[in-house]
Amino acid sequence: MKHAVYMDYNATAPLRPAVGDAMNKALEITGNPSSVHRFGRLARRVIEEARRQVASLVGAEANEVIFTSGGTEANNLALGSFDGAGIVVSAAEHDSVLGAAPGATIAPVDGQGVLDLEALERLLQENPPQENLNSPPRLVSVMLANNETGVIGPVAAAAEIAHAHGALLHCDAVQAPGRIAIDMASLGADLLTLSAHKMGGPQGAGALVARGGVTVVPVQRGGGQERGFRAGTENVAAIAGFGAACDLAGDGIADQSRLAGWRDDLEARIGACAPDSKLFGAGAGRLGNTSCFTMPGVASETQVMALDLAGIAVSAGAACSSGKVGVSHVLRAMGATEAVASSAIRVSLGWQSQAGDIDQLIEAWRALYARAGAASAAAPAA
């Protein structure tokens, strides 16, 4: 087998060496950040340093950062703080947003996966805020960059609409750090979700950034850590790694044009090999590292398995924890038929990607297409 090729950065990115160093240093510290003694203070210092680093990444104040175990927890903390009936989310949101607000109203996205702002406005008008001062505030949740397609959402415009209708704006920005710049103020975000491991940090650390004055309802209760919004002893080493990863986000952004060039090359070669292949979100602003495209007639999971056997790691839209694959709700929301959506894979690049990776992917993808795509064209699947 050829050397392993990792092309699944949107699932998780390899740890940056400087992050590992910061984590190892933090692991050497004995002390509970909540303890009064100097051991505790040393651990506390690590957390507060990371809090400044995270805040600085998104243009927030350090005291606006609530550390969590990751993006899913941060999304649950954010969405769970609002009454489900008063929440509007885009149809392309991550499962952790959709799952955290089962009663939410879904705002459609267009064929490129971009939130339909007119529809958002209409939905907010149809459901005006209660006059009652005690009624809970409303929330609009729009992701900054889609995990499956890389499509960048119109967050600032959505925030303007939300605020005009008395709603707050939550932005799931998990896929954005190290790929595009994030500024909470210009996004107009009141709540923002971050995750360390998509940006070269460790798994198990994330944050909800809550603009001053915006409060959330804690899910985990106990010792009052994180200003009472998230009880439990902090994951000190992972948070240290998270902070270190934030400091490297600029390097990541500078690297995007290299990745985008390879991504575009990949898409051109896929198109040449399979003219019927459908490319998702290419007409919208996208992250430079992400590509989502179909192999006509060949199931996503078959592609993922075949590429894995060839030493190449990619993913199918919506993998759940058991490793099985469902049809992507994101691609369906973009108007793809079930057959098309279930033949798509996602390729996502990052800091360790090499030029030869694309060649290896194309070679394996072509071989599979010759074997399976031709067979399915000859005998259409039932």
Place this chain on the structure above:
Amino acid sequence: MISTRDMNVPATGNGEAPPVPSDAAFNSLGIAKAPADTRVVVAMSGGVDSSVTAAVLVEQGYEVIGITLQLYDYGGGRARPGACCAGEDVYDARQVAERLSIPHYVLDYQSRFRAEVIDDFADAYLRGETPIPCIRCNQTVKFRDLLATARDLGAEVLATGHYVRREIGPAGPELHRAADPARDQSYFLFTTTKAQLDPLRFPLGAMASKSATRDLAQRFGLAVAEKPDSQDICFVPDGDYAAVIDKLRPDAVLPGDIVDLGGAVLGRHDGISRYTIGQRRGLGVGGGDALYVVRLEPESRRVVVGPRAALARTRVALYGVNWLGEGDLPKAGFACAVKLRSAQEPVAAVLHGGPEGTAEVVLEEPEHGVAPGQACVFYDGTRVMGGGWIRGAD
């Protein structure tokens, strides 16, 4: 009664690995390549049989890929030892694959399993038939869809843990009963086509017994070695298929009369789907001579009962016939032995092929309890010549 209950009976025997053919040009799977260059997909259910199948092929040096089909999910983490393909079993299959250091994938076949197997199962019962979902599953999700996926993955072979043998005859691959008659699963594989038989392999078909398989599982250190056999239809908890049909078709299970052969009402029933031809117990009409379910009439919702003699049948009409012998299905009359239910020993019969996949089987001696929806499988000695679905019998 559910026919698949009889699939697994205790067996005895010594633990030896299946024999490996010695022909140097071909590997043990009959492929003209070195094992290391032969990609094999093993359908891993999480049970002992398919786990040992994978382990044996790994030991022989093949490039083995494990695939587990997620067929249904009851949710709620319901633990069901002894049933295949639910959450626990996916976990077990993954543990075995981990132990064997082979790639393992889970395919979500829930919607197609529901459409092709479970719905068909419920509808067949409502039509007054006695379906065999295990055969439908083999016919559709396993040997059609999974086989296609195995091909797409570049596998030469799809191996399963079924107890059945694939032998090379003068005209190509043949399907034969398992070496251990007590374990033989050939009845459940009659729909396997000649084209499907080509890439299929059943390494356990030559095993002396199930305990031999368990011994191998022990030797390979597989955690599933002591796992109980699957006893029921996988998606029917505790064998209570009536409850499953009630849930699937809540408005379709309707009460009706139990009548004798002359039409006289003997009692009431809660739905014909609770009965099968030849059933004696649970009729709730006591007294006098023993009564059996002779006929189910879905339109009038009547369960017709009568003495055992009224069950005797010699001519069985089949549809959906699969012929595994040479040439086409013989029209002129082919003497063979047939099984009309899984637990039965083959009995003498003559097969007459008809148009469009139909056939008639004429039994030498009358059979009692021939149920529409069951399979009639043809044998010539140990060889499976094919089979068909029972439409009715006279």
